[in-house]
Amino acid sequence: MTRGRPKVILMNITTPLKHLGTRQPFFYVGFDHKEGTRLLTRAINKMTGKQVNYLMLYGIRGYVSHARGDEFIRLTAEQPGFAMNQAFYTDINREKARQAVLQTLASKHNINLIYACTTDIALGAMDALKTLNKEEHIILNGWGGGSAELEALANGHLDVTVMRMNDDSGVAMAEAIRLDQTGKAHLIPLVYSGNFAVVDKYTSPQELERLKDYAFRYSK
Numbered sequence: 150m151t152r153g154r155p156k157v158i159l160m161n162i163t164t165p166l167k168h169l170g171t172r173q174p175f176f177y178v179g180f181d182h183k184e185g186t187r188l189l190t191r192a193i194n195k196m197t198g199k200q201v202n203y204l205m206l207y208g209i210r211g212y213v214s215h216a217r218g219d220e221f222i223r224l225t226a227e228q229p230g231f232a233m234n235q236a237f238y239t240d241i242n243r244e245k246a247r248q249a250v251l252q253t254l255a256s257k258h259n260i261n262l263i264y265a266c267t268t269d270i271a272l273g274a275m276d277a278l279k280t281l282n283k284e285e286h287i288i289l290n291g292w293g294g295g296s297a298e299l300e301a302l303a304n305g306h307l308d309v310t311v312m313r314m315n316d317d318s319g320v321a322m323a324e325a326i327r328l329d330q331t332g333k334a335h336l337i338p339l340v341y342s343g344n345f346a347v348v349d350k351y352t353s354p355q356e357l358e359r360l361k362d363y364a365f366r367y368s369k
Contacts, residue, residue: 150174154330159324162212163342172337174323180313181342182216189290189311190224192347193262194307196288201225203262206235206246206270216240217266217292234260239270246273247280249326254281262288269297277305292358294364299357301351309349315364317343 150157156175165173181257189364198290205222207214234257237249241264254260254277258280265271271291284306291298294312301307309360321341328337346360 158325160318160322165339174321175329176337177340178318178319178321178325179342180345182213183220184342185292185311185313185345186217188219188226188345188347189292189309190221192309192311193264193288193290194228194350195228196349197262199230200263201231202234202259203231203256203264204250204257204260205233206249206263206265206274207238208241208267208270210238214266218238218264221264223268229291231272239273241267241269243269243276244271246257246270248273250274251280254283255268260287263290265290266292268295269308269313271307272297272301279306294346294360296361299348299361302348302352303354303357305350307350309347312346312348312360313366314344314346314360316367320368 150169150172158173158178163179163180164175165177192338192345196263205218207218221234235253237253239245239249246265250263262273265274268291271289275284276287278287290310291301291307291310292308298307298310298314302310314341318341321343325337325341328334348357
């Protein structure tokens with residue numbers, strides 16, 4: 150980074166690293182995990198009642214769990230009626246997420262929300278709720294809005310997710326490289342964060358298709 154060649158692009162992180170000071174990478178690109186969590190939190194708030202007892206399912210210890218999981222905890226701590234009853238690190242493993250839900254619901258019968266930090270975790274939680282026949286009694290979110298989540302949403306197995314407009318980041322990288330190669334590097338921002346859309350089980354099939362067409366407009 151000091152030399153300037155080769156140039157470094159950091160993907161899936163939109164928060165500049167302070168310890169790098171003025172020696173920053175060429176470009177940070179991705180989707181702001183905290184912004185996505187804020188949007189998801191607002192959507193979940195509209196679905197819950199006065200008392201929310203939730204299970205937090207993290208991925209692995211680190212940046213993403215902090216920005217998606219800890220941020221949700223921070224946001225809901227400011228709201229009356231939200232209480233975290235249990236938390237697990239699942240290693241982003243579908244089976245571990247399933248077991249975590251089964252273990253929790255065996256002893257904590259008041260859980261009415263499961264907050265999943267990634268797609269695989271959400272699918273594992275979905276498996277457990279289907280086994281226990283509790284899909285209609287516990288709110289479950291996804292995170293990212295990929296094809297597996299959208300299918301689960303359409304089939305009524307998932308309640309809400311925040312969907313990344315996936316190709317935004319690819320376009321941003323291509324544009325940054327083009328500008329650099331044409332001598333216009335001064336026009337490139339340090340950070341680019343792509344757009345999100347919140348979708349839930351009430352979103353129409355037509356709207357889901359429209360969003361999918363846009364999110365994967367180049368990569369499909």
